[in-house]
Amino acid sequence: MYRVVRLLARSRRLVRPPGSASAPGLGGVPVLPLRAPNAAGMASQNSFRIEFDTFGELKVPNDKYYGAQTVRSTMNFKIGGVTERMPIPVIKAFGILKRAAAEVNQDYGLDSKIANAIMKAADEVAEGKLNDHFPLVVWQTGSGTQTNMNVNEVISNRAIEMLGGELGSKKPVHPNDHVNKSQSSNDTFPTAMHIAAAVEVHEVLLPGLQKLHDALEAKSKEFAQIIKIGRTHTQDAVPLTLGQEFSGYVQQVKYAMTRIKAAMPRIYELAAGGTAVGTGLNTRIGFAEKVAAKVAALTGLPFVTAANKFEALAAHDALVELSGAMNTTACSLMKIANDIRFLGSGPRSGLGELILPENEPGSSIMPGKVNPTQCEALTMVAAQVMGNHVAVTVGGSNGHFELNVFKPMMIKNVLHSARLLGDACVSFTENCVVGIQANTERINKLMHESLMLVTALNPHIGYDKAAKIAKTAHKNGSTLKATAIELGYLTAEQFDEWVKPKDMLGPK
Numbered sequence: 394m395y396r397v398v399r400l401l402a403r404s405r406r407l408v409r410p411p412g413s414a415s416a417p418g419l420g421g422v423p424v425l426p427l428r429a430p431n432a433a434g435m436a437s438q439n440s441f442r443i444e445f446d447t448f449g450e451l452k453v454p455n456d457k458y459y460g461a462q463t464v465r466s467t468m469n470f471k472i473g474g475v476t477e478r479m480p481i482p483v484i485k486a487f488g489i490l491k492r493a494a495a496e497v498n499q500d501y502g503l504d505s506k507i508a509n510a511i512m513k514a515a516d517e518v519a520e521g522k523l524n525d526h527f528p529l530v531v532w533q534t535g536s537g538t539q540t541n542m543n544v545n546e547v548i549s550n551r552a553i554e555m556l557g558g559e560l561g562s563k564k565p566v567h568p569n570d571h572v573n574k575s576q577s578s579n580d581t582f583p584t585a586m587h588i589a590a591a592v593e594v595h596e597v598l599l600p601g602l603q604k605l606h607d608a609l610e611a612k613s614k615e616f617a618q619i620i621k622i623g624r625t626h627t628q629d630a631v632p633l634t635l636g637q638e639f640s641g642y643v644q645q646v647k648y649a650m651t652r653i654k655a656a657m658p659r660i661y662e663l664a665a666g667g668t669a670v671g672t673g674l675n676t677r678i679g680f681a682e683k684v685a686a687k688v689a690a691l692t693g694l695p696f697v698t699a700a701n702k703f704e705a706l707a708a709h710d711a712l713v714e715l716s717g718a719m720n721t722t723a724c725s726l727m728k729i730a731n732d733i734r735f736l737g738s739g740p741r742s743g744l745g746e747l748i749l750p751e752n753e754p755g756s757s758i759m760p761g762k763v764n765p766t767q768c769e770a771l772t773m774v775a776a777q778v779m780g781n782h783v784a785v786t787v788g789g790s791n792g793h794f795e796l797n798v799f800k801p802m803m804i805k806n807v808l809h810s811a812r813l814l815g816d817a818c819v820s821f822t823e824n825c826v827v828g829i830q831a832n833t834e835r836i837n838k839l840m841h842e843s844l845m846l847v848t849a850l851n852p853h854i855g856y857d858k859a860a861k862i863a864k865t866a867h868k869n870g871s872t873l874k875a876t877a878i879e880l881g882y883l884t885a886e887q888f889d890e891w892v893k894p895k896d897m898l899g900p901k
Contacts, residue, residue, distance in 0.1 A: 444561040453561060458526045458554075460546035460561060460568065466539040472532040479540050479801065480808045484527050486588035487544040488518030490581060490665065491572060493687035498574045501677050507571050510552035519691075523547055531805045535798025537582030545572040575676040579706050579796055580667040584688075586804040590715060591660050591694050593811040599650060601815030602722070606646040608826040609729075613639035619831050620894045621746060622840040629843045632894040635746075635831055642729045649722040656718045659711035661695050663688060667702030670795040709797050712807050713789035716782045719810045723778035726771055726814070730821070733829070734768035745835045750828035767825035774817040781806035840894060847873050849892045850883070858882050 441452040446461040453464055492515035499508035517523050526547045533539045545568035552566040553559065566572065573581075617636035624630050665688075666681020668674050673681065685698040699705035739745035755764035784806045788799030797803075840846075844867055850859040858880075866876040874888045883891075 442561050455560075458523065458547040458550040458560070459528070459543055460550065462539065462542040463529060463546055466529050466533055466543070470530055470533045470539075473530050477530040477532060479527060479529055479531055480589070480805055481521065481524055481527075482589040482593055482808055483540070483585050483804055484524065484544065485519050485521060486585040486592065487541070487581070488515045488520070488548075489588055489688055489691050490584050490684070491515040491544060491548055492519065493684050493691060494574065494576060494665070495572075496687050497680055497683040498571075500683070501575075501680070503571065503574060506556070507552070507566055510555050510566055511548055511572055513555060514548040514551035517551065518544065518548060523551065531801040533801060535800055535802075536578050536796060537585075537800045538578035540801070541573070541576075541578040541581050542568065545569065548572045575668070575680050576665070577668040579669050580664040580671075580702070582800050583664040583705060583709065586709070586712065586800060586807075587660050587663055588688060588692065588696070589804060590712065590807050590811070591657065591696070592692065593808050593815075594653060594657065594660070594715070595694065597815035598653065598719070598811040599815075601818035602646055602650050602653075605818040605822045605826065606643060606650065608822045609639055609643045609646060612826065612829060613637075613643055616831055619833060619836060620840060620898070621836045622843040622845070629845045631845055631848050632840060632843075632897045634898060635836070637898070638732075642732070645725040645729065649718075649725050652718040652721055653715070656711070656715040660715055661697060662699040662705065662711065663696050664699050664702060664705035666698060667706050671701075671703035671706050673702065703795065707795050707797055708792040709789050709800070709803055712803055713785055716785040716807050716810060719778055719807075719814060720782035722814060723775040723782075723810075726817070726821075727775040730768040730771040730775070733825070734765035737765055737768075737829075744839070745832055746839065748830040748832050750825055752824055765825075767821050771817050771821045774813045778810040778814060781810045844873060846892050846894065846897075849897055850877070853887070853891050854882050 440455055442455050443450050444453045444461040444464075445451070446465060448465065451461045451464045453460055492512045495503070495508045495511040495515060499505055527540075527543055529540050529543050549563065549566045549568035549572050550560045552572075553562065553564070556565060558564055558566075613636045615636070616639055617634060619635040620632050621635050621638070622629055622631075623633045623638075663681075663685045665684045666673055666676050668676055681698040681702070685696050689696040704710075733747060733749070736744055737747040737749040749765055749768075751763040752766060754762070755766070756762040785803050788803040788806075789797070791797065791799050844863045847859045847863045847866075850862070862873055862877045862880060862882060865871075865880065866873050869876065871879075873892070874885065877883050877888055878885055
């Protein structure tokens with residue numbers, strides 16, 4: 394297991410950042426008449442300053458580090474509101490990437506004062522200190538360009554502030570020329586996607602699955618000697634132990650982790666250095682490799698530069714693959730949660746073989762009712778992950794020519810699935826699995842009443858006679874033993890010798 398993301402320790406004095414209050418009225422901010430670039434600066438002593446992009450000037454809230462391109466995006470993409478903002482893991486990943494790029498650009502000649510200011514500002518982004526300065530929603534350009542520029546503007550203005558400059562002046566730190574140096578949105582956004590996905594997998598998804606795996610394995614061992622009736626097609630089958638039944642769940646979760654880990658080598662490949670179409674225009678030889686190495690050092694994860702930048706920009710098969718592994722995991726968890734809630738159904742009129750923890754009242758009208766809520770939560774999560782994978786699949790299939798333009802939607806769903814699965818596994822483990830008890834009295838009753846114990850007679854009297862015993866016993870409401878003796882197929886002593894559940898648990 395790789396260590397969790399951590400940034401290099403450092404000691405510095407930072408200028409106090411602007412307040413974190415939400416920017417008022419961005420949706421209706423008017424475009425102002427075009428002014429010369431050198432006119433950028435504070436609008437007034439009120440709440441806005443004037444910044445510009447290539448389309449003209451815009452009012453930018455004084456308490457925000459973002460600039461004109463971010464404001465313009467809030468005007469053009471009023472879709473979904475706050476709940477649809479770009480996931481914070483993507484923003485933090487951008488902080489890691491921009492720091493790495495600044496370090497490498499410094500090696501290639503970027504002024505050290507500018508590079509250091511960018512690195513410090515990028516660290517604050519990576520640490521989540523500037524989250525309130527990223528208002529853009531997922532539903533924007535499919536390349537994620539507006540979010541890349543949101544990051545560039547925030548880092549630029551924060552760096553300018555650290556250096557004593559004027560917000561919005563783009564001096565001495567320019568969002569494009571310095572923060573985005575040797576980069577394009579087309580390679581930075583997929584790089585941030587992969588960093589964010591890898592971190593979420595290692596910090597949330599895999600630990601959650603491991604926790605569930607370990608708890609199920611402990612239960613499998615605890616229940617190893619409890620013999621119960623098996624069920625196929627939801628009907629009675631031959632016996633197995635409760636521990637054997639749980640061992641199936643253990644193996645499913647183990648395979649889930651194996652599948653996810655198997656997808657990670659492609660996630661560790663970074664597109665940085667491909668720039669606009671994959672050729673690496675406006676970068677330097679070695680830039681891509683050095684950036685990947687810096688990201689690996691910052692995160693503790695084995696990132697490398699992508700073997701083919703054209704594939705890294707135009708297709709996101711690696712994310713589809715990871716999402717597919719999570720989709721399979723969701724299928725496994727759906728089966729496990731359903732089995733456990735059905736085996737715990739009751740308490741008087743269901744199967745009742747398991748006693749589930751009672752966590753909260755279950756009904757607003759039926760007093761004393763308690764429901765398998767953790768199972769229900771996990772199955773809903775599984776359904777959501779399956780839906781997310783459909784969206785990721787559609788997005789991944791739409792890479793046109795040199796660029797896939799479903800990037801924000803794809804990473805939103807991949808991160809959503811990873812977080813939901815990881816969190817749900819922890820919740821299910823702590824609030825359900827560890828507290829499951831076997832109702833041995835009920836288990837024994839159901840097992841000894843089952844007609845399928847007759848299967849043990851096949852080698853002695855043949856299938857047809859055994860079937861006659863089972864069907865007759867079921868029709869008459871009698872026991873297998875009494876029916877077998879009545880039909881004259883065997884004696885009581887033979888039945889007791891041949892029909893032993895403990896001898897039906899494996900090969901002879």
